[in-house]
Amino acid sequence: MAGIYIHIPFCKTRCTYCDFFMGTNETLLDAFVDALCAEAKIRKEETGETVETIYFGGGTPSRLHRAHFDRIFETLFSHYTIASDAEITLEANPDDLSANYVEMLSQLPFNRLSIGIQSFSDEELRFLSRRHNGREAMDAVRRCQQQGFRNISIDLMYGLPGQMTEIWRDNLQQAIGLNIQHISSYHLIYEEKTRMYRLLKAGKIHPVPEETSTEMFALLIDTLTSHGFIHYEISAFGQPGYFSRHNSAYWKDTAYLGLGPAAHSYDGKSRSWNIASITRYNQSKDSGQFERTSEQLSLYEKYNEFILTGLRTMWGVDLQELRKRFGGHLHDFCLENAQRYIDQKLLRTEEDKLRLTREGIFISDGIMSDLMWV
Numbered sequence: 001m002a003g004i005y006i007h008i009p010f011c012k013t014r015c016t017y018c019d020f021f022m023g024t025n026e027t028l029l030d031a032f033v034d035a036l037c038a039e040a041k042i043r044k045e046e047t048g049e050t051v052e053t054i055y056f057g058g059g060t061p062s063r064l065h066r067a068h069f070d071r072i073f074e075t076l077f078s079h080y081t082i083a084s085d086a087e088i089t090l091e092a093n094p095d096d097l098s099a100n101y102v103e104m105l106s107q108l109p110f111n112r113l114s115i116g117i118q119s120f121s122d123e124e125l126r127f128l129s130r131r132h133n134g135r136e137a138m139d140a141v142r143r144c145q146q147q148g149f150r151n152i153s154i155d156l157m158y159g160l161p162g163q164m165t166e167i168w169r170d171n172l173q174q175a176i177g178l179n180i181q182h183i184s185s186y187h188l189i190y191e192e193k194t195r196m197y198r199l200l201k202a203g204k205i206h207p208v209p210e211e212t213s214t215e216m217f218a219l220l221i222d223t224l225t226s227h228g229f230i231h232y233e234i235s236a237f238g239q240p241g242y243f244s245r246h247n248s249a250y251w252k253d254t255a256y257l258g259l260g261p262a263a264h265s266y267d268g269k270s271r272s273w274n275i276a277s278i279t280r281y282n283q284s285k286d287s288g289q290f291e292r293t294s295e296q297l298s299l300y301e302k303y304n305e306f307i308l309t310g311l312r313t314m315w316g317v318d319l320q321e322l323r324k325r326f327g328g329h330l331h332d333f334c335l336e337n338a339q340r341y342i343d344q345k346l347l348r349t350e351e352d353k354l355r356l357t358r359e360g361i362f363i364s365d366g367i368m369s370d371l372m373w374v
Contacts, residue, residue: 062093093132
């Protein structure tokens with residue numbers, strides 16, 4: 001068992017770009033934690049192996065209080081076998097990371113923090129409806145470091161409407177100056193049902209030009225790798241020894257258990273996901289029947305995921321494993337479709353691994369699509 005993902009579906013407010021499942025009614029928090037602990041106990045038999053990672057995602061997990069964390073950890077450590085060196089991550093917003101809150105976190109089993117900064121520009125943060133400013137973000141990281149956290153990741157976003165390359169360069173330089181261990185960086189996506197998408201459709205904002213997006217991505221790669229970060233996944237950069245073990249397990253097709261409303265689970269053969277309703281999830285505690293939908297993955301669906309997750313990483317697609325798991329037909333199909341990209345030096349093969357080249361990373365979506373079975 002690679003790990004446990006715990007979805008905390010609460011935020012103080014919703015950001016303009018966010019389409020994740022969450023709610024803002026924090027009066028439901030206590031009942032939610034009751035239900036979460038009940039689900040964890042019921043599903044303990046699904047993890048046949050030692051749990052190596054625990055990831056609190058959201059939403060905003062830093063909206064939980066000490067008593068909530070104590071109950072969750074007591075449940076997990078009582079009902080699951082947790083590795084002594086397990087990576088235990090908390091996603092947090094800078095505005096929640098007061099001195100008292102960080103001190104409280106340091107007394108819990110957390111050994112990794114993922115802080116949703118997104119930008120150090122106050123103007124960009126206001127546009128994104130973030131609740132912190134650039135100075136507060138930097139102060140929050142330093143407070144965590146002062147409390148002994150030595151494995152800190154931050155999220156940064158680029159490709160915002162009107163964003164200039166120089167603003168993005170400044171964001172990267174400020175991130176590097178914090179001496180953190182990991183950075184996840186994503187281009188803005190205009191997700192439907194978000195305020196950002198409505199602004200786009202109304203013509204009130206405009207996407208950055210494609211050439212600007214490409215320039216920003218190149219700047220991201222060059223800046224971080226020149227400061228010792230390893231570009232180990234398309235959106236992830238880590239200092240040596242500080243890759244996200246939890247997320248790496250996703251990309252390496254390892255099983256995981258998802259707890260909480262809308263959380264997904266994967267056992268290597270099928271996927272399942274919990275109901276996306278906090279109220280109905282909380283009510284499930286009384287019946288002991290947590291609503292889930294599941295699907296059995298076909299050979300071709302698993303092949304497509306194998307290609308997608310493999311090519312996103314520096315480890316690439318293991319061609320021997322591809323043949324072993326999916327047969328000669330799909331192995332040959334992959335290589336036949338990859339050949340033109342190999343000829344164009346957008347893909348490369350070495351040690352029986354198929355990997356994107358630096359040039360290939362910039363058009364990775366198209367390459368991966370062409371290697372998938374449709």
